[in-house]
Amino acid sequence: MLEPIRRPIRRAVAPVRALFVSDASAGVLLILVAAAAMIVANSPLGDDYHDLFHTYWWPKEVFYLNNLHKWINDGLMVLFFFVVGLEVKRELIAGQLSSADKRTLPIISAVAGMAVPALIYVVIAGGDPRLIRGWAIPAATDIAFAMGVLGLLGSRVPASLRLFLLTVAIVDDIGAVLVIAVFYTSELSVMWLAISVAIFGVLVGMNRFGVKRLWPFVLVAVALWLAVLFSGVHATIAGVLAALTIPMRKVDGHSMLEKAEHGLAPWSAYLVVPVFGFANAGVHILEMSLDEVFAALPLAIAAGLFFGKQLGIFTIVVLAVKLGIAKKPDNANWMEIWGVTILTGIGFTMSLFVSGLAFGDNDLLIDEAKIGILLGSIISAIVGYVALRITTKHPEEASMHEEAKATTP
Template identity: 65%
Template sequence: MQQPSLIRVAVRPLRALFVSDAFEGILLIAIAALAIIVANSPLADVYEGFFHDPLAWTPIAKLNTVHLWINDALMAVFFFVVGLEVKREIVAGNLADARQRRLPVMAAVAGMAVPAAVYLLIAGGDPRLANGWAIPAATDIAFAMGVIGLLGSRVPASLRLFLLTVAIVDDIGAVLVIAIFYTANLKFAWLIASLLVFGGLLALNRARVSMMTPYILGALVLWFCVLNSGIHATIAGVVAALAIPMRERGGSTMLETMEHALVGWNAYLVVPLFGFANAGVALAGLGLEEAFAPLPLAVGAGLVLGKQLGIFSCILTADKLGIAKRPENAGWAQIWGTSVLCGIGFTMSLFIAELAFPTNRLLIEEAKIGILAGSLVSALLGYAVLRLSTKGSPAAA
């Protein structure tokens, strides 16, 4: 049997990285690192000015900085894809079967509630910080699946599916949290207009309109109405996605076609650009006192301790009481490692931090420290637990 060449052996892991789920996670890590480096380099003023200085001209007055265009407009595409994924899973995926969705839904709810409780336990005594309770409640699906991708066949397929489903339910929870708890000064005229536009999109679906253009135009109008309503504009992305038809046409559906067309743009442009614009932490002036202040400690502890405690204890309790079975072919050490990975809260946590402290840059910077530190610890610890508790298949070897 011919032995593989030394070059092929050396290149194989790199090639596998670029064709696996791991690449998206690695890309986000690189983007976050680059943002931190730039924010603490001689280019720091250029970085800050580019994203936060008022624009000389903008077609929408509410979006008068590049940062706002990214967070309020471009991220609507991210939430639209999230909405498409959620609808697909509810209609024909893992959330369609009550028995299959029971454990992931329970685990996701516990994985949001316990981190929030841990946060409030540490930082809730300060009224200025209480609004950040939802920051450690979110899981970054790209990061978490990226770490799982690095482990290849060491992780059972059932555990991968479980993590993906938990992350999707987590996204639903995060969207609801943003809509309910981070909305102020509602403008009812714009809210009614938003409801009318959404009704129009549903009418297009019911009338079996098969052209994409009316849905796309309707989604843009809905986004503009929501932007002016007082509800965060990105919620329009999720709401619009719920109106997209999922009827078979030529072997696929409009929903699947849109999702496949946008998922690459989402993974390699929207989220990395958001990460670069939001992950940059200016460390100048932030000493040990700020790094170990109640806010970063609360966020980090919520992600590292709260997530794993909430999710793992929920799975253990449900399995022991016969409420739901743990994922097949997965040992408790593997389940623990996967629960730890859910503490990676990069994208959605950064997003919620901006909403929680919109007028206080120092608190946002401190929250970023907690998010980045907590996510890094969760990623390294989760990877180590899964690596030590699993063995690769012969095919992977």
Template identity: 60%
Template structure:
């Protein structure tokens, strides 16, 4: 085939990938690989220097490195978008109907509890390893949906929606875990100030304030107060998002406007930058046996085994006991494949790993190894299973509104 047609065909495929669900997930794969290469290259010292050297004064913001600004400030945007998605789902989405939300809520709860139990069974409950129990508990939405996107029309849209809903629900659970389990000390005066700012945002909502800037200003003020309160600063993003009105007085969608304005920045800047700053781990002197050390093994097993056992087992039990039916039109093999994909825990797992072992770079790096290996195995295994048990679908085969 001549070079020009080949180039055109590849160009079309790239453009198609760029606008598909798969692109954000593929981008995270590229970011993770790039971080690993940077951390194990001749430029490794520069990589670590850029993110961990003290570039800023910590007197005002308590943040004196680029790594802290990314994790404690920029990631507020990520959590703000999560909060917007949660509110939209609760008000008008799949979580608004009690009958529809029963199954994904149960599945998400099991998908957090079982990985935590698997982790503790391997790593033990004693400090410091016991502090990492929540690392394998959350699913990375972009990464998991990206793998599903690579399968095209093979995965039923109702199952895509189920995966998205489960991931959103366990994001809620992860936020609660961060707020409760990883808050070592509380500074009451700053927490009260944060409550006051949140109350002000709610008052704006109740008063029908429909301009965007008061909520942006309030979110920044809330972040500053929470940053000094002892609660992790990114919780401010979720709380601020929940105060945003769904609609303006004229009926237009304020919440959706916020979401549409931020989702691209979140997917293509915030999360990739976070991933690049956090996924790099030096492998010098480590063999394959390092994956079998208690911490990485516990994290990897929690993601690969705990997630699929928890979610698939919950769906199977709920269906057989008459508590809630499985997603309509889906085989158990397809459900199993999607359950495996929930073991992709990249973004939130890396985030919790940093909180679980503060200042202990050795344990943080071991957790990263478990996260990267567990997420990779879950992605490859889930993709392979779904590729084998599904087929291409037409609109007539798949009548459910894909929403995605």
């Protein structure tokens, strides 16, 4: 008797429920965090928001990490990069990047998806020498945000395209880490760099000699972080390097790497990245003039993310398939592939991170960069979602998903 009442209620709450399950939850949390940061930064609490993260605790000469913002970006974010490193290693050894036929399309797509946005950025903003360091800002895709938007579409999007987006974003992260290490390194300390190499060697040796517990790796990884911090290379690189030494070999049916990734991924997605987003997404936009909001920097970043990402990735996918270099994702048409390439223009986390490295203590340029990142990411999310919503529907994917759920113990 209650079914006629329950049915419209379920239909009404289904979109809301979809926001907080599966792939969508982490991405939606980032959206809410970014919105909260913008609201607080432009409210009467704006000065308190700034002071919370940027008030100095002690002189820089005492210890480099002298405010909450630096502890988040150079300390807490090491966990995010550690999880990225674990994910990359797993994919390289046993996942979608483990064989040439699987990794060809994601790798060339990610390279094109970094190069074209950077080129568009330089064309628009390259005339100002102060801005040239920001070329890598629109080159990164935010995995959680992009997969969150894709998750909202449910089974309408074929599984092959979900996998394609995920692997492109992972390769994209590898590229971003290399860019940070090579192009955003300050003056190097040879002594601390040598110490970092020695500590990394200890971690490699621990892997080789079969250390079976995670905590010794964690202790040595903390030492590696400190050494890299003092070396001049950005400290978060230590997280990736440490992750690459975690053993993948199976013991009792499980590997240390898989256990670590499974245990740490939720902390990264639901604590580290949201805290980073709240600390970095706030822009005092009400205090900026229209000339600053629509300056060359935000326009270059937004154009690089929205136009550059889809142009670079979609073009290279078409060329690779037509030339026989790679196969088109299964059960996907060209309109669906195009829609997914639009979502790669969501740059949030890594783009915000790179903008801080690119412009240092120049608050105006950092704020302009944030506007460009948020603008490009929001447009990419909305247009990508709408494009996929109106071009794709795969009922067979829904039935396969239901069968998989039914057979799961």
